[in-house]
Amino acid sequence: MSMRLVALLALVALQACAPLSRVTLLPQEDGRATSVQVQTASGVVDVTQPYQTAALQRDGRLTAQQSSAEEVHAAYGPLLALPVPAAARFTLQFEPGSSVLTAESQSQLGGILAQARARAGGEMVVVGHTDRTGSPQANDTLSLQRAQAVRELLIKQGFAPELVEAVGRGEREPLVPTEANVSEPRNRRAEIIVR
Amino acid sequence: MAGFAVPLRIAMKKTVLLFSSAACALALFSSPLLAQEARSGTFKTVQGGVSVGQGEARRPVQSGGAVAEADQVQTDATGSAVLLLRDGTTIAVGPNTKVDLTRFQFDSTTQQGNLAVRVLQGSIRMVTGLLGKTQPDNVKVTTPASTVSVRGTDFIVEVL
Numbered sequence: 001m002s003m004r005l006v007a008l009l010a011l012v013a014l015q016a017c018a019p020l021s022r023v024t025l026l027p028q029e030d031g032r033a034t035s036v037q038v039q040t041a042s043g044v045v046d047v048t049q050p051y052q053t054a055a056l057q058r059d060g061r062l063t064a065q066q067s068s069a070e071e072v073h074a075a076y077g078p079l080l081a082l083p084v085p086a087a088a089r090f091t092l093q094f095e096p097g098s099s100v101l102t103a104e105s106q107s108q109l110g111g112i113l114a115q116a117r118a119r120a121g122g123e124m125v126v127v128g129h130t131d132r133t134g135s136p137q138a139n140d141t142l143s144l145q146r147a148q149a150v151r152e153l154l155i156k157q158g159f160a161p162e163l164v165e166a167v168g169r170g171e172r173e174p175l176v177p178t179e180a181n182v183s184e185p186r187n188r189r190a191e192i193i194v195r
Numbered sequence: 196m197a198g199f200a201v202p203l204r205i206a207m208k209k210t211v212l213l214f215s216s217a218a219c220a221l222a223l224f225s226s227p228l229l230a231q232e233a234r235s236g237t238f239k240t241v242q243g244g245v246s247v248g249q250g251e252a253r254r255p256v257q258s259g260g261a262v263a264e265a266d267q268v269q270t271d272a273t274g275s276a277v278l279l280l281r282d283g284t285t286i287a288v289g290p291n292t293k294v295d296l297t298r299f300q301f302d303s304t305t306q307q308g309n310l311a312v313r314v315l316q317g318s319i320r321m322v323t324g325l326l327g328k329t330q331p332d333n334v335k336v337t338t339p340a341s342t343v344s345v346r347g348t349d350f351i352v353e354v355l
Binding site for chain 1: 258
């Protein structure tokens with residue numbers, strides 16, 4: 001048998017051994033429990049440990065296996081090297097009953113824009129919030145108006161409009177939880193998420 | 196009878212007026228909103244050969260470029276990319292990979308929606324975002340012969 005044929009046979013054998021697909025669970029950054037479930041025509045496997053894998057073999061079997069950080073990094077080095085940047089969050093306050101930022105919050109915008117511009121494909125999400133005075137529907141509208149007012153300011157500073165999204169969360173995410181119809185200035189705010 | 200007719204007509208007029216002003220407001224607001232909604236996510240880091248599009252209509256990708264529902268992202272042997280969806284889900288796409296954003300619906304006010312990704316070839320790493328937190332049952336990754344249901348946040352799916 002020629003060397004070339006041996007090599008070819010080895011390659012064919014190797015490919016026959018390689019699974020059709022493989023799912024690998026990675027550890028969660030905060031160390032909390034994590035899991036995924038993999039389902040095929042032949043069965044279901046719960047992958048519950050970091051670096052555990054579920055592989056769909058060519059004969060149709062679905063097999064679970066415990067791998068290690070070293071093996072996973074060896075197999076997926078280039079993929080794991082891709083940056084998954086964490087978002088940065090900033091909170092802005094409004095003048096009472098308006099969509100006008102306080103002078104202090106206004107002065108933060110320059111630094112926030114600089115951070116967004118420094119990121120590859122950097123974007124901003126402006127999330128408006130209200131307190132619980134008024135109806136939830138009215139607060140959805142008001143929170144979106146607050147977010148849009150801030151979005152306009154960012155666009156006026158030359159940031160690409162398609163990379164700034166305005167979101168109104170109404171009264172769903174209070175900083176300080178209150179009963180309905182309680183005026184709470186700390187909840188009348190906008191967050192800017194730079195990501 | 197006649198006593199009722201007049202207030203009823205006024206009430207109807209008011210309803211019609213209300214409807215038409217609501218329709219106007221909708222027409223005014225829907226276009227910028229739709230433009231924003233069409234963007235499901237944004238490309239972050241992009242290296243080497245990466246294209247995005249549907250069917251034959253493909254365009255090369257740059258940082259800051261958009262990805263929409265039903266788009267396919269394709270990388271060559273030198274290519275890789277990081278994609279951030281509007282709900283905060285991150286998808287890192289390795290070399291020699293073909294991945295479809297089959298479905299992406301996200302209401303940023305209620306944080307409800309759906310996400311389906313199909314890996315046809317190659318490897319992705321997914322770090323789930325708000326949808327994975329609020330509605331994990333609505334987040335799915337499929338390969339030609341398997342479905343991954345998401346309970347955790349960070350995992351790799353590879354199709355050989």
